[in-house]
Amino acid sequence: MRVVILCGGSGSRLWPESREQFPKQFIPLLENKSLLDLTIERVLSLNFKTIPIIVTNKKYSFLVTKTLKKHNLKADVFLEPESKNTCAAIYLAAKHSLKSDNLLIMPSDHLIPDNKEFIKDILDIESKLTPDQWITLGIKPTMPSEAYGYINVTQNIENNLCKVIKFIEKPTKKTASQFILDNNYYWNAGIFISNANKVLNSIKEHAPDIAKHCDKNFENIKINKENNEFNFSKDLFAKIPSKSIDYAVMEKEKNIYLYPFNNKWSDVGSWDAIAEIFKNETSHKKVIQIESTNNFIKSKDRTIATIGIKDLIIIDSDNGTLICKKNNSEKVKSVVKNLLDQNLVEAKEHSFENRPWGRFENLLDNQYCKVKKIIVSPKKRLSLQYHNLRSEHWLVVRGTAHVYLDKKYLVLNKGASIDIPIKSHHYIENKQDKDLIIIETQLGSYFGEDDIIRLDDPYER
Secondary structure (H helix, E strand, O other): OOEEEEEEEOOHHHHHOOOEEEEEEHHEEEEEEHHHHHHHHHHHHHHOOOOEEEEHHHHHHEEEHHHHHHHOOOEEEEEEEOOHHHHHHHHHHHOOOOOOOOEEEEEEOOOOOOOOHHHHHHHHHHHOOOOOOEEEEEEEEOOOOOOOOEEEEEEEEEEEEEEEEEOOOHHHHHHHHHHHHHOOOEEEEEEEEEEEEHHHHHHHHHHHHHHHHHHHHHHEEEEOOOOOOEEHHHHHHHHHHHHOOOHHHOOOOOOOEEEEEEOOOOOOOHHHHHHHHHHHHHOOOEEEEOOOOOOOOEEEEEEEEEEOOOOOEEEEEOEOOOEEOOOHHHHHHHHHHHHHHHHHHHEEEEEEEEEOOOEEEEEEOOOOEEEEEEOOOOOEEEEEEEOOEEEEEEEEOOOOOOEEEEOOOEOOOOOOOEEOOOOOEEEEEEEEOOOOEEEEEEEOOOOOOOOOEEEOOOOOO
């Protein structure tokens, strides 16, 4: 069996913690571990001999690489130039596998607390799997949720497998209330097991356009052997239709079975789900509640005080705060859409951003200037670049900066500074074993990240 991890989602339902630039699968939500950390721990527990395949967006490549290094795990990493949903991702992973491989396909952002029971069930499923089947994990509903898709199955359970009648898109609460009264309905966990050859044949039959364009992309794949990274042509990839595996294949495929998973599971898809996991615990001692009950409050640094409120979710992030009634957090997507419609950066970005070379934090951003704290990781450098609309001033506050500026090389120690004029070609490098910290002040008419013209880039962005 070979594991395929789908790691491309943007996690907008967990705004303001999860943003497009730093989505939920990478956020340390649980005991300083991310959901991807927990997924990789689950993969390691399975102890399969074949290395896993991870399919993610190219802009998350360094986050995936960092996580893999932390767990000392090798993987084949497929880097999508843009998101094309799950059908294309699964086809490409199956195409890369041996036709005889059984694939365990699972998202990177689900919480399954009991790894032992999960492993036991997966091994049981593999022992039952035939080459012409798909098997999906089903979760017995505990409430009439509108957040999940549902699967209708036959009553007869043979060998702990139920024959799937149909997949049902996320229903209304009224319809979901009827489903949970019927033992033949399960939540769709989005975890599938099938033979690689069967996966390819199913997608070729039910989504031939996706298969055809994926085949063309596969013929032109470029491999970075150092990191086991597989890159695709941006133009060719753009032609792949974007559809979920459920919509493109599962709703049409005939030979699908459901295996009831009877242990704890959460897709961690909303703040209500997280509040349930933490049982309304507040995130730190600076949360003070007076005559307030049944609230879930999360904040990293800010002191939050409540008086006379109940049944609320309060999430305070660096540059955005969410306040909503419990059982309403599914509507967070509407908040994000509203922010996008108003072209507000808070929809996609934090006041900080992780980069392959380190990270930066915005300290001040107004019409006159922008001030950043830049942290360059050991033995890393930024791309050779220039800006058309801004100049920069760098002040070294920790470490030693090696600076390239218009064909000159300079070394700046703590307390030294340098001006970077508009359109000057430049980069900064940290050759030391500790973080390099710089305060950057930008002056000009525009301070957006898209005014970075890269001339060379160690990270192939």
